[in-house]
C-alpha cells in the first residue's frame with residue numbers, strides 16, 4: 001500500500017496538541033465556521049451522506065443516512081449522544097483521539113449538532129478514561145470561551161450546550177440504547193427497538209448516537225471535502241449490490257503478541273498482515289502468529305492463514321467474522337492455547353451480559369462453563385457441538401435477544417470451534433489439566 005499521510009492523528013505528538021490555541025493555529029474550527037456561516041443544516045447532512053462515511057463504532061451504519069431518520073420539523077429538543085464508552089476489549093482508538101486532539105472530536109460534535117439541529121450534546125465517556133475526562137472537559141471550557149459553544153454560535157442563532165457524562169463502567173453502556181438509559185440515570189439495560197433512538201431516544205426525544213471517531217471524520221470531511229474522503233479506502237464491490245463502500249481513514253489498534261503495539265491511521269482496507277508485520281513490528285519473540293482477534297473480540301477470530309483479509313466493512317465477513325468492528329487487532333502467537341483464548345472471551349461476555357434476555361444471560365454462562373472445563377482437561381467432544389449451537393442460537397440475528405452483545409458473544413465461540421477444531425479435539429483427547437487463570441475463580 002502507498003504511503004498514507006495521517007489526518008486524524010496528524011496533530012498527535014505536537015506540543016500542546018490538546019489546547020485550542022494550537023488547534024486554531026492549525027486551522028481548527030475553520031470547517032465549523034464555514035459550515036455554520038455558508039451552509040444550511042440540510043446541506044451539511046447532504047455532504048456527509050455524499051461522503052459515504054459509515055459509523056466507526058462497530059456496525060458501520062451510514063452516518064448521513066442515520067441523521068435523516070430524525071423527524072422533520074420537530075419542535076425539539078433533539079439530542080446528540082457522543083458514544084465515547086469504548087469498552088470493546090483491545091480497542092483504544094477513541095482514547096487516543098480524545099487524549100491527544102480533543103478539539104477535532106469537539107468540532108465534529110458541534111458540526112453534527114448543527115446538522116441535526118440538536119440543542120444539547122452529551123459525551124458519554126468510559127468511566128475509566130480519566131485523562132480523556134480532563135482533556136475533553138478542558139476542550140469544552142475552551143470552546144465555550146471562544147464562542148464555539150453556548151448561545152448564538154458564530155452569530156448565526158445556533159445554540160449548543162455540551163455535557164461530559166462519565167459512564168457507569170460496563171460494556172453494555174456502549175450499546176446505544178443502554179447508553180441512553182444510563183445517561184438518564186438508570187441501569188444500562190438496552191431497549192427493545194423499534195422505536196429507534198432517532199425517533200425516541202434520550203428522555204424519549206429524537207436522538208442521534210455517534211461514535212467519537214465517526215465525529216472526528218465529520219470534521220475532516222467538512223474541512224477537506226467529499227472528494228478527498230472518497231479518494232481514500234475501498235469503493236463498493238460491484239458484485240455486491242448491498243455494499244456501500246468503505247471510504248475514508250481508519251484508526252487501527254494493534255495489540256497482543258506483537259513487537260510494537262499501538263495505534264495507526266491508514267485507509268480502510270489494510271490487511272491484517274500489513275498491520276501486524278509492518279506497523280506492529282511483527283510477532284514478538286521471533287515466533288509465528290497462530291491467529292488474531294480482528295476487530296474487538298465480538299467480531300470473532302481469524303487464523304494466521306486468513307491474515308491477508310482486508311479490514312474494510314466487507315472483508316472480515318468473507319472469512320466468517322461478524323464484521324469490521326472497531327478495527328482493533330489483537331495477535332496471539334503460536335504458543336498460545338486456543339482454549340485459554342476461548343475461556344477469556346467467554347468470561348468477558350458472561351460477566352458483561354446485562355441479564356435481560358434469557359438466551360444471552362444463560363447462554364453466555366453455559367459457554368463459560370464449557371470453555372472452562374475444556375481448558376482444565378475435563379472437556380467432552382460433544383461440548384464443541386453444544387458450544388457451536390449456543391453460539392448460533394443467541395443474538396439479534398437469530399432473533400432471540402434485545403441487543404447485539406449476544407451476537408458478539410457467540411461469534412468468537414463459533415469461529416474458535418470451526419477454525420481451531422483440531423487443537424480443541426486434541427486437548428480434549430489428551431485431557432490436559434491446566435492451572436486456573438488469574439481471577440478465574442469468580443463464576
Ligand SMILES: Cc1cc2nc3c(=O)[nH]c(=O)nc-3n(C[C@H](O)[C@H](O)[C@H](O)COP(=O)(O)O)c2cc1C
Nearest residue numbers: 055056057083085086087174175176210211214404
Ligand atoms: C454490546 C455493545 C457495545 C457497544 N459498545 C460501543 C462503544 O463502546 N462505542 C461505540 O461507539 N459503539 C458501541 N456500540 C455500537 C453502538 O450501539 C452504536 O451502533 C454506535 O455508537 C453508533 O455510532 P456510529 O454510527 O458512529 O458507529 C456497541 C454495541 C453493542 C451491541
Ligand code: SF4
Nearest residue numbers: 354356357360401403
Ligand atoms: S442481549 Fe444480553 S446484553 Fe443485550 S439486552 Fe439481552 S441480556 Fe442484555
